[in-house]
Amino acid sequence: xxxxxxxxxxxxxxxxxxxxxxxxxxxxxxxxxxxxxxxxxxxxxxxxxxxxxxxxxxxxxxxxxxxxxxxxxxxxxxxxxxxxxxxxxxxxxxxxxxxxxxxxxxxxxxxxxxxxxxxxxxxxxxxxxxxxxxxxxxxxxxxxxxxxxxxxxxxxxxxxxxxxxxxxxxxxxxxxxxxxxxxxxxxxxxxxxxxxxxxxxxxxxxxxxxxxxxxxxxxxxxxxxxxxxxxxxxxxxxxxxxxxxxxxxxxxxxxxxx
Numbered sequence: 001x002x003x004x005x006x007x008x009x010x011x012x013x014x015x016x017x018x019x020x021x022x023x024x025x026x027x028x029x030x031x032x033x034x035x036x037x038x039x040x041x042x043x044x045x046x047x048x049x050x051x052x053x054x055x056x057x058x059x060x061x062x063x064x065x066x067x068x069x070x071x072x073x074x075x076x077x078x079x080x081x082x083x084x085x086x087x088x089x090x091x092x093x094x095x096x097x098x099x100x101x102x103x104x105x106x107x108x109x110x111x112x113x114x115x116x117x118x119x120x121x122x123x124x125x126x127x128x129x130x131x132x133x134x135x136x137x138x139x140x141x142x143x144x145x146x147x148x149x150x151x152x153x154x155x156x157x158x159x160x161x162x163x164x165x166x167x168x169x170x171x172x173x174x175x176x177x178x179x180x181x182x183x184x185x186x187x188x189x190x191x192x193x194x195x196x197x198x199x200x201x202x203x204x205x206x207x208x209x210x211x212x213x214x215x216x217x218x219x220x221x222x223x224x225x226x227x228x229x230x231x232x233x234x235x236x237x238x239x240x241x242x243x244x245x246x247x248x249x250x251x252x253x254x255x256x257x258x
Contacts, residue, residue: 001043006210010217013047014054017187017218018180018225020159020241021248022108022115022150023051029105029252046211048191050218054226055180062181075133080182082137083144087186090148109252111154116245118156118163123238128169132178139168143178147186157183158229159241172233180226 012030016023056063065073066080146164150157158179165175232238 001210003209003213006043006214007217009043010047010050010214011221014051014218014221014223015225017051017222018054018158018229020115020119020156020162020229020238021245022112022154022156022159026248027153029108029248042194043210043214045191045194046215047218048187048194050215051222052184052187052191053219054223055184057223058226059177059180062177063184066181076178076181079132079135079137079140080178080185083140083147083178083182084185084189086141086144087148087151088189090145091151091190094151105252106256108154109249109256111152112245112249112252115154115156115159116242116249119159119238119245120242122159122163122166123236123242125166128166129171130169131174132170135168135170142168143182147182156245157186159238162233172236176230176233 009027009030012026013023016026062073066077069077143161143164146160147157149155150160161179161182162175165178166172170178232240
């Protein structure tokens, strides 16, 4: 992997981790176009760490209150922990199956079409007025199931969790905040599992400059992505991302057919 590839993949990871167009799907497509064949486990760990930084920067006040276990944040903290249970179960039970899907750009394109449909339908739905604390105990589990489905490359994690949150009656700001905060243990957990694989295989084979370039690109683009999504969500323009998902899917399908 060269410096340009590291920056490009870091930018793609950070941007698409939070913008609802599927980071895993775009990485599959990007690596296919760049013809990167070697194992990228360690680099993926670096990118996962990089995408966590913007969440801590933007939502630091909420995270700090949760760490301090403040009374007004206790129920939301519990619901976040509750929501990641189905995600964790899906990830552990079907890890090998989902890993095989990462080599299939055509399937990824089809799943991008599904993501586009989810976003389009969601934008037609006004959402509710609830805060996270007002949900029933079983509702965060449904959001967690939506997040678990996003393990499939092409299904957007942020898109599916925000959509599921809105359909549970949350207002748009609360849905976005819940989606981003519940991503912290999921992204961290995925990165940790990948790091264990690095330790097991001894694949510490990246140059320092590649690590720094990829990490920095993921941090910067991740920060921009969160800000963009919050603005788009508030302005009720999620359907713009639908058109983008369908366009990318069409391009990938066309390239794979010819």
